[in-house]
Amino acid sequence: MTTVENGVNVQALLEARTALQGAPEAAQFTWRATSKWDHGVHSTTRVQQFFGLGAEQSHKAESVFDADHPAVFAAEDNGITPIEYLLVGLAGCLTAGVASVAQNRGIQLRSVDAVVEGKHDIRGILGADPDVRNGFNDIKVTFSIDADASKEEIEALVAQSQKRSAVFDALTNPTDVTVEVA
Amino acid sequence: MDVTTVVIGAGHAGLAASHFLRERSIDHVVLERGEVANSWRRERWDSLRLLTPNWQSRLPGHRYEGADPDGYMTMGEVVDFVERFATVTAAPVRTSTTVTSVSYSGDRYDVLTSTGAFRARTVVIASGACNRPVVPAFSDAVPAAIEQFTPFDYRGPEKLPDGGVLVVGASATGVQLAAELQRSGRPVTLSVGEHTRLPRTYRGRDILWWMSTSGVWDQRYDEIDDLTRARRLPSPQLAGTADRSTLDLNTLTALGVQLVGRWAAIRDGKALFSGGLRNVFALADLKQQRLLDTFDALGVSDLPPPERFAPTTVPTASRLQLDLRSGEIRSIVWATGYRPEYDWLDVPVLDAKGRLDHDGGVLASPGLYALGLPVLRRRKSTFIHGIEDDARDVVDHLAAHLAHRP
């Protein structure tokens, strides 16, 4: 295999996979976000700490995300709408997957661009039509990838990245969600 | 009774082990809870035919000799084929003998059965890889008005109520039952997860001819990159039919079967299906194409040119939910796989998931062996034609073990 440099430490990922096969407890992660209402439909969510490998962990720095609604919703538009964050997550996850799989398969990437579109009928959240769901009706991701690989190999990269994607799974399969008042 | 080797199970795997034990004059018994070829007699549906062609049905020193090498055996024919092998090899089978416990006491295995006890220096577990159907835990939440079937209690469409059927799983079993049920006039919804798409014939040859010729079948377990994955691979979407037609998802769509994604959960009486259908289609289409490309690269001459198959058609409106209380679905067929059962095995050789922890059929407990598990030693391990090489290797190891420990 020729050496390619996509900047993904595949060796470390493969070693982690082997190590965690024998230690399922260490593989249990909890990702956390804490949010605070600001004003109107504007809130601020912070992410820094998480749990994994049996211990508390921390990102290098705290990330702060503003969520609001746009002016067409008669809001102040201090940030993107919450459902757009799902698109951010999906794009980030699938792109990371493409890079990792390419690295593992010895494919040199030059550029990976994606357009993510979520079709949303907002009559659902407005309660205007009980037959319309609240969430996305469908999501379309279009990748443009320039790499040292055939079209088929690139399609296989994209297919494999979905297969191992946390966000793709979270969006396509039901998840048990508990919401409580502390 | 003292015996050198106990073989558990008189399917083709146990009988092949017996053949090689006899060749080496190792005294042994084959213990079988039912009759020879019991799984083919009791655990298959009526219309089933092998998906491997007749010319490929071979056991050590024993092969198909009928007039239709390209055809596919019915269950009756498979039973005859395996039974004849048992007769020809004079296998010392004890039928109606259920093994209830196997334990190890330092140098001997104590094998308890419904008809008596054996003490053996070595044991070959050939009790089958498909003893129980696997059904997801959420099947408990299916409303009582819906009848549920597994491939073990399914015999034919006529036993199912009229009305809609939800077939779960699109491997060999699922696609075959979906086609049969749809043709019986029951509207079928098929829940599709990861699957293996294959054409029945390619460039005029049976796809399994290509699998043999290319050497894919013979690939050894210690040469495979991701063995865990290879051992869990879904069975291919193939059926043995007189017209040698392809039975992929496009065939089923043309028959009128409605495709939905992997069944993920039941919530409030509704079945929820994954929205990832396009991806499992893409994965299977790409994988099929890669396999056909490797066949083309073999450079076999005198065959029709390479063929390209249309991608799997994505339903225009794939449903994500189905209300199980609406009456639309009257029965469910779980074609969600099979698993072996080892509740009689009292030797600590199972992994955390209850599977035998083996290295090419050799277990960590000295003198204990297994045969007939997925990719045990080769890709072909679970198939009838795959047992000869595996059984020879395993019996070689067993004989060496006996020689080292007289």
Ligand SMILES: Cc1cc2nc3c(=O)[nH]c(=O)nc-3n(C[C@H](O)[C@H](O)[C@H](O)COP(=O)(O)OP(=O)(O)OC[C@H]3O[C@@H](n4cnc5c(N)ncnc54)[C@H](O)[C@@H]3O)c2cc1C
């Ligand atoms: C639906 C289906 C279709 C298949 N189609 C094909 C095909 O087309 N071509 C092909 O090559 N392969 C096919 N296979 C795969 C394989 O050939 C069969 O699974 C075959 O039955 C495996 O043979 P075996 O000897 O390993 O196990 P089995 O045939 O299952 O034999 C195991 C024997 O052990 C006995 N047993 C189990 N537990 C005990 C116990 N505790 N005490 C005593 N006896 C016990 C059982 O009664 C059984 O007779 C198919 C499998 C299935 C499930």
